[in-house]
Amino acid sequence: MSQGLRRKFLAGIAAGVALAPWLIASDARAQAAAKTTITFAGVTFSEAGRGDKLRAWVDKFNKSQDKIEVQSVGLPFATFANTMFTQMGGGGGPDLIRFDTIDFYAAVPAGRLLPFDDYIKDADYKFSAPNDYLKSNGKRYGMAFEISNYVMMYNPALLKDGKVPATFDELLAVTKAATGNGIFGYAYRATMAERNGFWQDLCNFVFGFGGRWGDGTNLTLNSPKVVEGIAAYKRMYESGAIPKGADAATYRRMFWESKVAIEVDNGGVAGIFNQQAPNLAFMAAPSPFPTRAQGLILAPLTVNANTKNKDAAFTFIKWALQPDNQKELQDLLGASSVATAVPRSAEDLAKKPWLKVYDDQTANAVPQLVQGFEVRTPELQQIIIEQVLKVLQGGMDPQKAMDEAQELGLAKMKK
Amino acid sequence: MKTSVDNFFKDQWLPYAFMAPVFLYLVLFDFIPLLNELYLSFTSTSLLSPRQHTWVGLDNYRELFRSSDFIHAIWITTIYTLACVALALGIGLGAAILMDSPFVGRGVARALVTLPWAAPPVAVALIFTWIYNAQYGVFNFAQKMLGFDAFENWLDTPQRALMAILIATIWQIFPFASVVILSALQGVPKELREAAAIDGAGRFAIFRAVVWPTILPTVMILGLFITIWSLRRFDLIWLLTQGGPIGATNTLVIELYRKAFVYRDLGAGAAVGMIGLAVALVITVIHARVSSRLEAENK
Amino acid sequence: MSALPNALRITTVLALLVLAGFPFYWMFVTSLTPSSQLFASTPQFWPVWSEAGVYREAFQKIPVATWLLNSLIVAAGTTILALSIALFPAYALSRFKFAGKGVMGLSLFATQMLPEAMLVVPLYALFGQFNLLNTLTALILANTAFTVPVVVWILKGAIDGVPEEIEEAARIDGCSPAGIVWRIILPLIAPTLAAASVIAFFHGWNEYVFAQTLVSSESLRTASVGLAGFVGELSTPIHTVMSIAVIYTVPAIIFYLFVQKYVVGGMTAGGVKG
Numbered sequence: 001m002s003q004g005l006r007r008k009f010l011a012g013i014a015a016g017v018a019l020a021p022w023l024i025a026s027d028a029r030a031q032a033a034a035k036t037t038i039t040f041a042g043v044t045f046s047e048a049g050r051g052d053k054l055r056a057w058v059d060k061f062n063k064s065q066d067k068i069e070v071q072s073v074g075l076p077f078a079t080f081a082n083t084m085f086t087q088m089g090g091g092g093g094p095d096l097i098r099f100d101t102i103d104f105y106a107a108v109p110a111g112r113l114l115p116f117d118d119y120i121k122d123a124d125y126k127f128s129a130p131n132d133y134l135k136s137n138g139k140r141y142g143m144a145f146e147i148s149n150y151v152m153m154y155n156p157a158l159l160k161d162g163k164v165p166a167t168f169d170e171l172l173a174v175t176k177a178a179t180g181n182g183i184f185g186y187a188y189r190a191t192m193a194e195r196n197g198f199w200q201d202l203c204n205f206v207f208g209f210g211g212r213w214g215d216g217t218n219l220t221l222n223s224p225k226v227v228e229g230i231a232a233y234k235r236m237y238e239s240g241a242i243p244k245g246a247d248a249a250t251y252r253r254m255f256w257e258s259k260v261a262i263e264v265d266n267g268g269v270a271g272i273f274n275q276q277a278p279n280l281a282f283m284a285a286p287s288p289f290p291t292r293a294q295g296l297i298l299a300p301l302t303v304n305a306n307t308k309n310k311d312a313a314f315t316f317i318k319w320a321l322q323p324d325n326q327k328e329l330q331d332l333l334g335a336s337s338v339a340t341a342v343p344r345s346a347e348d349l350a351k352k353p354w355l356k357v358y359d360d361q362t363a364n365a366v367p368q369l370v371q372g373f374e375v376r377t378p379e380l381q382q383i384i385i386e387q388v389l390k391v392l393q394g395g396m397d398p399q400k401a402m403d404e405a406q407e408l409g410l411a412k413m414k415k
Numbered sequence: 416m417k418t419s420v421d422n423f424f425k426d427q428w429l430p431y432a433f434m435a436p437v438f439l440y441l442v443l444f445d446f447i448p449l450l451n452e453l454y455l456s457f458t459s460t461s462l463l464s465p466r467q468h469t470w471v472g473l474d475n476y477r478e479l480f481r482s483s484d485f486i487h488a489i490w491i492t493t494i495y496t497l498a499c500v501a502l503a504l505g506i507g508l509g510a511a512i513l514m515d516s517p518f519v520g521r522g523v524a525r526a527l528v529t530l531p532w533a534a535p536p537v538a539v540a541l542i543f544t545w546i547y548n549a550q551y552g553v554f555n556f557a558q559k560m561l562g563f564d565a566f567e568n569w570l571d572t573p574q575r576a577l578m579a580i581l582i583a584t585i586w587q588i589f590p591f592a593s594v595v596i597l598s599a600l601q602g603v604p605k606e607l608r609e610a611a612a613i614d615g616a617g618r619f620a621i622f623r624a625v626v627w628p629t630i631l632p633t634v635m636i637l638g639l640f641i642t643i644w645s646l647r648r649f650d651l652i653w654l655l656t657q658g659g660p661i662g663a664t665n666t667l668v669i670e671l672y673r674k675a676f677v678y679r680d681l682g683a684g685a686a687v688g689m690i691g692l693a694v695a696l697v698i699t700v701i702h703a704r705v706s707s708r709l710e711a712e713n714k
Numbered sequence: 715m716s717a718l719p720n721a722l723r724i725t726t727v728l729a730l731l732v733l734a735g736f737p738f739y740w741m742f743v744t745s746l747t748p749s750s751q752l753f754a755s756t757p758q759f760w761p762v763w764s765e766a767g768v769y770r771e772a773f774q775k776i777p778v779a780t781w782l783l784n785s786l787i788v789a790a791g792t793t794i795l796a797l798s799i800a801l802f803p804a805y806a807l808s809r810f811k812f813a814g815k816g817v818m819g820l821s822l823f824a825t826q827m828l829p830e831a832m833l834v835v836p837l838y839a840l841f842g843q844f845n846l847l848n849t850l851t852a853l854i855l856a857n858t859a860f861t862v863p864v865v866v867w868i869l870k871g872a873i874d875g876v877p878e879e880i881e882e883a884a885r886i887d888g889c890s891p892a893g894i895v896w897r898i899i900l901p902l903i904a905p906t907l908a909a910a911s912v913i914a915f916f917h918g919w920n921e922y923v924f925a926q927t928l929v930s931s932e933s934l935r936t937a938s939v940g941l942a943g944f945v946g947e948l949s950t951p952i953h954t955v956m957s958i959a960v961i962y963t964v965p966a967i968i969f970y971l972f973v974q975k976y977v978v979g980g981m982t983a984g985g986v987k988g
Contacts, residue, residue, distance in 0.1 A: 039930065046943050048951060073932050076943040082676035086927050089465045090838035092847055094930060106679065110463035182755050184550075191571050192659020245549045245568025249944075253951065259753045379678050389661045393573055429891055433806035434818060436799050437862060444859035445825045448836035465835055513727055524727055526974050528734045533970040535920040537938045538959040542741045545952065553740060553757045586737065598909075598978050640826070640864075647829040650922045654942065672831045681835060688832035695827035699820075 035069045036312045041084065042098030042299075044146070044333075046074030049275040050268065053332040060328075061319050068312045070096070077196070081106075088112045088304060095307040096316060098145050100196075101133070101298045101367050102381075105374040108136045114303040116140040119314035125321050126340045133367060134300050142300030143317065145329075148266040148336040149361035150204050150294040152287045153273075153354070155280070158183055158261035164285055168232055171262070171288040175241035178261040185241035187251035187260045190233075190392055192385065197248050199381050200295055202388060203368040204264050205229040205236075208289025213370040213380065219409045221384060222402040231398045232289075234391050256280055266297050267358040271334010274352060284354035286361065296365035297336075337362070376413060383408045456685035465681055475686035484662060485670065485687070492646065492666040492694075495577065495584075499645040500638050502585045507592025508634070514593065515600045525597070529590035536587065540654035543583040544570070570656050576663040580652055587651070588644075592637055599633035600626070635706040639699065646695055667691040738963070745769075745956035752952055768957045776954075778961055781937040784850060785919055786965070788936055791854035792918030793911050796861045800910070804869035805895045809878070822863040830860070830923040841928060848930050856924045861917045865910045872906035873899060908976030912969075919966050937962040 040058065045051050055072045062069050073094055075083060081103040087093035088107070099107065107113050117139055127143070134142040156162055158178050165171040175185025188201040206213070211226035213219070220226060236242060243251055243260070252269060254260045256277040264287050273280055287294055301320065303313045319325060321339060330338045331348075335358035349355055370380045387405040390396040456475055458468035479485045514525050531539075546554045549568035558565035569579035607625050649668045652658065658665035658673065667687055675684025744752070745768060746761035772778050806812075807819060837856055838847070846852040880902070881894050889897065900907075922938040929935065941962055944955045 041930070071931060073930060074943065076926075076939075079676075079926060079942075082672075083927055085462045085679060086676065086835060086838060087930065089461070089463050090835065090847075091842055092838070092930075107463065110461060112463050182753065191568075192657045192661075193570070193655065195657060195659075243550045244566065245547075245571035247544070250548065250952070253749070254753050257750060257753055382673070382677070386661060389573075389659065393571075393660055427812065430806045430810035430812040430815070433802040433810075433891075437803040437822075437866065438818065440799060440862065441822070441825055441859060444837065444840070444855065445828060445833070446821070448833045448840065449828060451836040452832055462835070465839070510730055513723065513730065516723060518724065518727065522975075524731060525978065526971055527731055528727075529974070530738065530967060530970070531734055533916065533966040534738070534963055535938060535941075535966060537920070537922055537941050538741070538963050539737070541941065541944075541955060541959050542737050542744075545744060545956070546737065546740060551753055551755075551757065556757055586733070590734070594977055601978070643826050647827065649829060649831055650920075650938075668829045668831060671829060675831065675835070685832065688829065691829070692824075692827055696824070699823065699827075 035065075035067055036309050037069045037071060038095035038307070038309045038312045038316070039071045039073050040096040040098075040316070041073040041075055041080075041094035042145075043075060043077045043080050044098060044299075045072045046076065047272070049272045050332060050334065057325070057328060057332060060325075061316060064319070065315070068309075068315055070316055078194075085112075088306060091306055093304045093306055095304055095309055095313045097302050097304055098299055099142070099302055101296075101300070102369060102374075102377050104134070104142060104300050104302065105369065105377065107302070108141050109375055112305050113141045114305050114307070114310065114313075116143070116303075116314075116317070120317065120321070128337065128339065128341050130296065130298050130362075130365070131339055133298055142302040143321065144298055144339040145301035145320075146268065146297065146299040146333050146336045146338065147362075147365075148268050148297035148299075148333075149358050149365050150200075150264055150266050150287065150296075151284050151354075151357050151361050152262060152264050153255070153270060153282050153284050154262045155255065155258055155260070155282050157281070158258060164283075165262075165288045166285075167288055168290070172235060172239055172241075175236075175262055176239055179241045183259055183261065184243045184251075184254070185261050186236060186239075187242055187246065187254065187263045188236070189248055190237060190389070191245060191247070192389065194247055195381070195385060198385055200266075200297075200368055201264070202230075202233060202385070203295040203366075204287060205233045205289070207293040207295060207366050208287055208291060210291045210293070212366070213384070214372040216372040219370070219373065219380075219406060219413065221380075221409050222399070222406040227398050227402050230388055230391060230402060233388065234398060237392045255282075264294070266295075267335030267337075268297070268333060270354055270358065271332075271336065274334065282354065284357035286357065292361070292364040293366050294361060294364060295368045298367055301339075335359075373413065379412055380409050383412065452685040452688055455681050456689045458682045460681040462675060462679035462681050468682075471682065475682045476690075478683065479686055479690065484665070487662050488665045488667055488670045488687075489690075489694075491577065491662070491664065492691075495581065495664075495666055496642055496645040498581050499584055499588065500641050502581070503589045503592045503641050504634060504638055506585065506589040507637075508596050510589065510593040511596035511600060514597055529594050531587050532590035532594070534587060536651045537654065539583060539587055540651050543579075544655060547579055571660055573661050573663045576656055576660060580655055580664050583651060583655065584645070584648065588641065592641065595633060595637050596630060599630040603629045632706070632710060635702070635709065639702045639706075642698055642702075643695055646691060667694075741956050741959050741963070745953050745960050747953055749951065749953065765953065768953055769961070772954065772957050772961060776940075776958065777932070777935075778937070778940070778958055780933060781935055781940040782961070782965065784934055785937040785962075787850050788853045788857065788921070788925070789915045789918035791850070792857040792861055793914040795854060795858045796865045796914040797907060797911060799858075800862050800865040800869055801900065802892070802895060804866045805873055805899060807866065807870045808873035822866055825860065825863045828860075830921070834923055834927050837924070838927060847928060848934065850929070850934055852928045853921070853924055853936070854918070856928065857918045857921050858914075861914045864913055868906060868910045868913070869903060872903040876902050905976040908973045912973055912977055915969060916966065919969075 044054050051074060058070050058072050081100070084093055084097055084103070120140065122140060128147070130147050131144050134140060134144065154164060159174060160177045163174055165174040178185040189197040191198060206226050206229035209225050209229035209232060211223060211229045213221060213226070243254065246254070251260055251263070255263060256273055258280070270284065273282060286292060301317065303310070303317070307313050320329065326338050326340050327342045330336065330342045335355050337359070344355055344359070370377045373380060383405050387401040391398050391401045455468065457470060457472055459471045460468045510528055514521065514528065546552050547568055547570050549555055549566060554569070555565040567575070569575040603626050607621060647668050649672065652664055652666060652669055653672065656664045658669035668691065671684050671687040671691065674680050674687055743758065743761050746763065746765045747758040748762055748765055751758045807815065841847050841852045876899060881898055884894050884898050920938060922942065925936040926939045941958055944958070
């Protein structure tokens with residue numbers, strides 16, 4: 001038996017030795033190709049529904065070129081920025097990257113992104129207003145790949161007497177009434193495992209109640225309006241109307257199976273519902289908070305400063321900014337908009353009444369950042385979320401929790 | 416190279432020649448990166464520009480020990496590691512003794528009981544996330560069937576999250592302990608093992624007198640490996656809770672990852688890593704002392 | 715010798731089997747639960763066979779086959795590389811006395827203390843210098859660095875258990891030390907090699923941190939990263955995720971069952987001596 005095993009072991013080693021050149025060769029093949037191959041990384045590529053369409057959109061570029069090929073790379077949302085930053089810091093990484101705003105603000109001051117100015121003149125394109133957030137010291141470092149607003153989505157079939165809430169108290173009442181028999185009135189995120197999503201949902205409450213994390217020069221984590229927003233988050237948490245601990249992937253699925261009545265979510269999600277559950281007759285309305293301000297997803301398309309194929313990368317960006325391609329991108333992204341203003345077709349607006357609600361929100365959209373401390377947002381985000389969890393789960397008073405957050409934040413910012 | 420028996424052992428270069436390939440390999444892929452990290456731990460370095468350092472001396476370490484989060488992380492790591500060792504060894508030992516006793520279908524049972532070892536941690540994290548789901552998870556369903564109020568997701572409850580992570584971890588690692596102990600049990604004469612397994616009265620006495628001393632060295636070294644591996648377990652915890660809620664499952668490795676990759680502070684991350692390494696080395700030294708004493712007592 | 719302990723024993727064995735097997739079973743059942751049944755107050759306890767199409771879809775719509783092939787290359791490469799470079803050092807640590815042995819032994823062990831997350835940044839730079847980024851070779855090399863020390867320890871334990879007299883005859887016949895390791899020791903510790911291969915293979919098959927960072931193109935993605943990718947921002951269909959989790963787990967189980975009979979016994983030696 002052991003003789004036989006020894007032979008197997010030797011055979012295994014021999015196979016390994018034989019395999020090695022092939023392995024290295026295949027690696028090399030993956031790297032070298034006849035065309036200039038550049039990579040484009042983004043979380044959107046790995047999304048159900050939108051991912052495939054976005055790949056098809058990129059392939060359209062590839063068909064239009066004979067010298068350049070763009071390879072789409074989908075990566076997990078939870079670790080996207082960590083992976084990108086490790087690669088970029090190490091001198092590598094994809095050529096084109098679709099970042100989230102928060103990560104964009106970290107990458108720019110570190111000199112990790114290429115300025116657009118040599119290739120793209122602002123005057124040549126009709127960039128929409130949020131694109132101004134993508135400038136630093138007068139230089140452009142990205143174009144808006146996806147701009148997405150937050151509004152309230154609801155499933156009319158699940159609302160008692162069809163009543164759509166317009167204020168927060170109504171929201172509590174309506175969601176409570178809708179809850180029961182396996183249906184939940186409302187859903188949002190409140191777990192550390194979904195730190196980034198939790199932050200987005202929390203920003204909607206805080207912004208909606210008129211709060212801001214910073215005023216541009218000072219932290220305002222314990223200002224009255226912020227505390228009010230967080231107290232509201234807690235009231236919802238304790239209302240019994242939410243599926244506690246459910247992650248976004250699950251509760252969005254529940255929404256589309258008609259098990260969740262209301263959620264405040266972004267236009268990308270509306271697009272996914274529309275594509276994946278065409279029979280779900282959901283509607284949209286402004287979020288039922290005291291003010292209209294809500295978070296803004298502003299995902300820039302950027303060029304990695306490590307790229308060895310600058311020209312190819314900007315060729316793609318120029319292509320992406322062509323009106324036809326902008327329109328196609330906007331359509332596939334759902335209720336989001338793109339770098340340049342693309343009017344929606346009357347047919348689309350009629351078929352998808354929620355589109356207009358999303359579009360109308362633009363004027364009140366605020367990036368999910370700590371104003372004045374954009375680059376330090378990840379650290380402040382961690383502090384804020386930990387403190388809010390103490391409110392939700394540890395029964396801490398919101399004011400006290402945010403006073404502590406302010407103190408911790410100030411200490412951290414001194415560093 | 417023909418040598419006589421005497422020359423064979425006198426050839427002083429031979430051991431080094433045998434060791435060299437692995438050693439060079441580890442120097443390149445483990446120790447140089449480790450030294451690099453040691454240096455980084457005394458600097459302020461951003462993940463985005465790892466080649467630009469500012470020397471800050473002991474600042475990173477000072478900062479850590481001043482922070483209550485870090486002290487809490489050490490505490491959580493200690494509980495997690497001790498529980499992993501105790502439960503994995505305990506359940507592993509029980510399973511091994513059970514699987515050593517003769518019964519119909521033993522071969523199949525041995526294979527099946529150790530299967531969790533083969534489950535990839537990423538898959539384990541996904542299935543346990545779903546099992547623990549508060550509304551539709553089978554875990555809360557079972558609790559309700561048993562008459563408990565179960566509305567909370569354990570992963571999402573500060574008092575329960577560590578327990579939930581431990582359940583998933585132990586499920587995954589006890590089979591390894593059981594396989595190793597079962598192997599060690601093969602070193603005890605068969606008749607004695609069978610007597611210990613069947614004879615109710617003298618069972619414990621036989622176990623204590625004969626079986627335990629034989630397998631003790633194995634159990635000790637196994638305990639050390641489980642300790643070290645638990646100190647550095649990352650993917651399962653990160654995917655289940657990211658260290659939350661409110662730091663309830665925030666072990667040192669999770670803290671390291673958060674500092675280095677979320678806050679992009681490589682210096683602080685490296686400092687956490689160095690402290691983790693120091694803890695592991697201290698445990699190893701204590702372990703060596705204790706195990707040599709235990710072995711001496713049992714001889 | 716009473717009947718009770720026997721019944722108790724069988725019950726305990728069954729309970730253990732159920733506990734060990736349940737998460738696997740649940741993964742499988744969830745993959746075969748219709749979307750509408752996933753959110754029911756009473757869980758679906760049995761697979762719905764008509765849902766089996768989800769597996770075909772997984773292979774058609776998602777590059778699962780590529781992921782598995784990549785994971786297999788990494789796992790097999792790690793196993794072969796680790797076993798082949800571990801044999802001679804294991805023999806040296808077992809048989810020879812030499813200056814620095816203790817330090818070398820301890821430093822081997824110390825590598826087990828290093829978390830991947832700590833070394834990933836320097837290793838990224840290292841592989842960058844060797845021009846090995848975005849290759850499966852990099853993953854094999856990195857994983858081997860974390861696997862080879864355990865393999866050395868296990869093999870050393872096995873060689874400790876081989877009586878030296880067995881080598882005498884070969885030595886008198888003029889066999890070289892390397893020849894002794896190769897021709898005498900290797901066959902004797904074959905079962906231990908099988909046991910060690912399980913550890914190395916699982917490490918390569920499961921590894922996540924390096925696979926996520928050192929490799930960027932999708933065609934070289936391993937199954938661990940592919941599966942973790944489903945923990946997405948927007949909506950993840952749970953039964954699809956579970957079907958891929960099943961597909962990812964099954965090869966590891968098959969490999970394990972294949973070598974499992976050598977593992978008990980083979981592992982002995984590894985544990986015996988520290």
